[in-house]
Amino acid sequence: MATGAKKKSKSLSTILEELDRPIYECKWSEVQNGLKKISKKKPVPPAVLSFLKAIEKLENIVTTGTRDVHSQTLGEVEKLLKESLDASSSSEDSNLVQTLIKIKQGQVAWMRDERRLSLSLFPQINSARVDNAPLHTSKVFMECSLYTGLCIETLHSNDKEKYGQAIVAYEECLRLALEITQLSKTSNLNLHPAVFSAIRTVLQRGPLLCMKTENPLRAVGFFRRVLMIKEEFIQTQVRHICVTSITVCLLFLVSARSYSPITFSLNVFSPQQLEEETLLVANIAKSFLGSLEDTKIEDASAIFDILTLAFVDARLPGLLVQTLEESMVFTSAGNHLWLQFALSLVNNKLYQQAEAVFYECVRLSPTDPHVILTASKFVLETCKKPELSIQWLQRRLRSFAGHYLEPALYYTLGEAQATVSDNEITFLKRQQLRKESLVSFEKAASLDPANVQYVFRYSVQLAVSRDVPTAMERVNYALTLSHDHPGCLHLLLLLLTAKKQYSEALKICELALAQDPNNISLLKTKVFLQTIVHGPQTALQSCKKLLKICQSLYSESELLGEGGVADQASLSDFQLKNVEREEVNFTMSPEIASDAGSSHFSISTSPASLNPVALVACQAWCTIAEVFLRSERYSDASRCVHEAQSLAPYIPIVSITNGNVLEAQKQHQLALDQYNNALVLKPYDTTALTCIGRLLHLTGKQGLAEKSLRDSLAVDRQNHETWYWLGKVLSSQGEHETAVDCYKKSLQCEALAPLRRYESVLQSDSML
Secondary structure (H helix, E strand, O other): OOOOOOOOOOOHHHHHHHOHHHHHOOOHHHHHHHHHHHHHHOOOOHHHHHHHHHHHHHHHHHHHOOOOOOHHHHHHHHHHHHHHHHHHHHOOOHHHHHHHHHHHHHHHHHHOOOHHHHHHHOOOOOHHHHOOOOHHHHHHHHHHHHHHHHHHHHHOOOOHHHHHHHHHHHHHHHHHHHHHHHHHHHOOOOOOHHHHHHHHHHHHHHHHHHHHOOOHHHHHHHHHHHHOOOHHHOOHHHHHHHHHHHHHHHHHHHHHOOOOOOOOOOOOOOOOOHHHHHHHHHHHHHHHHOOOOOOOHHHHHHHHHHHHHHHHHOOOHHHHHHHHHHHHOOOOOOHHHHHHHHHHHHHOOOHHHHHHHHHHHHHHOOOOHHHHHHHHHHHHHOOOOHHHHHHHHHHHHHHHOOOOOHHHHHHHHHHHHHHHHHHOOOHHHHHHHHHHHHHHHHHHHHHOOOOHHHHHHHHHHHHHOOOHHHHHHHHHHHHHHOOOOHHHHHHHHHHHHHOOOHHHHHHHHHHHHHHOOOOHHHHHHHHHHHHHHOOHHHHHHHHHHHHHHHHHHHHHOOOEOOOOOOOOOOOOEEEEEEOOOOOEEEEOOHHHHOOOOOOEEEEOOOHHHOOHHHHHHHHHHHHHHHHHHHOOOHHHHHHHHHHHHHHOOOOHHHHHHHHHHHHHOOOHHHHHHHHHHHHHHOOOOHHHHHHHHHHHHHOOOHHHHHHHHHHHHHHOOOOHHHHHHHHHHHHHOOOHHHHHHHHHHHHHHHHHOOOOOHHHHHOOOOOO
């Protein structure tokens, strides 16, 4: 080469690569020193000098944030960029040079609020041309993608098709920003503020557009990309944003029941199931609490609150329990989370764990009436621990005076006391507990007199206490609040039966059944009333209705055999299949058989597998057996008992009914065995004790009969039949004066005795 030949200048891409670090870190003195070193070897193109001067001025404007004051500087930047663009045509890499210059011109137009001009200057998104580019070049293309998305979103609001283009730009911006973040960390460089700002902006705008275009899965992708970056490469604040936001997206995904796992990831964050990703998010929420000094517990609690709503809405109790259990690790003092955790365990039928959590709820929030009420109702209704419910309520009721939940608290206390009284075997203790529950129900009804349920339950307790006039008054008042309340109507008709006004009671019973035709408890009462008023033959018509309801219950609970209700034409052949023996076929009486349809029951006789529907059907068969028994149709009564035994042989009413049928057939020893079986199943059952005393008296065993009857009176002194048979036993023993007193007591109790126990009105549900 000739000595005087000109040195060939370096290309822009080469210079940018050599000066990449100081340009990226905005160390302009180092850039100038680098240019001097380069110029000694090869001349620096004018386009490069103009471009770097423009970048320096532009970075200063962005850094100071005073672009309005520096409008003159923006003009200088534009001039320098134009000069650089004009001089770049002769460059070896003119395409790259011109692209970078136009991106910077577009950024200047954006800063002047010239959105359309800015968008026209930005090139099409093409990730291939920036692969393995220097940091600063990648940052320029990152800014290009960001401003492209912002311009499209601003110029084309409510245009879902254009929103798709903006989302693509945001996704490319995030990809480049995360690459720059990782490269900066591995090169021991400080992250440029523009990169962090771009990530924050993209995480705000991109997922929002995805939700607007009804694509929550794509929104999740934004946050997943950030969470898949190694924790030391990304700022904790950014991860905080991602964790908080991804839970909102998960809410939509869970509700929509659509989920796509991550297909590939080198990072530990690569879940393949919704449950796994949720728990990973929960763990990240815990981790940033230890990293951020200004992070509050409530920030993380909000994440779990959102997830709770999502899983409740999607009916995923198992996942809800896991998520709330995770939250307990770092929010042990979060009382509302403890209550949510307990309720989620209840919903997942983890009752033992739920009870332990409710203990903690009561300990943490002893002055919160909502917590006390919820916990008390749970241990009463689910755990069957009324004593614990009473203990929690009585300790704190006085401190809740005036609170809007006070009536509900007294009502729950009354229910717990009534439950304890029903389980008490000592008459005096039971009476005391009944008085206490009566006071509680009265307090609830007086605090909220417009609540028909409170007034109704108070009326029931008055009736149980044999205060029939006051009970009648209160139930009539309850009916003024709700004229068609089935429970109130049922109680009213039972109070009328206590006054021996059976015809009036039957009319009210039919009125109540018109409001609630599938109420089995009401229908049983109608059967007994029809037996007294019109005779057993008429009552059999209602028995058919009982069977139809039971059949529908079996169909709904999928307890029928294969084929369900096979033949609606006739029930003349009732097939009963027992798991322990062959099928038994028999012909029912025409009254029950007609119009009821054919059924094929296949029910396990194990007590552990007893279904509530089977219990309902069993009680219905026992009721029908009693009707047949009153009409002296013993064979039909036996068949009904056989049906009841096949459904639920381990309940006292089945053994007692079977004993009544056998006693009517003069099979005294077999009948006595059945009554004793009932006592084994339920010790101190007053009905069984009375039946045993009656049968022993009829068979001449007066001493044993007296003991059995007195045992029954020790539990219930209001049973008029027990007093009557005790009088018979004493009379046969020559104790006539004492027998007369027993007869008088029997008449007194019988004058206030309803046709059925008053507690039966509480079985208002169709399944009871």
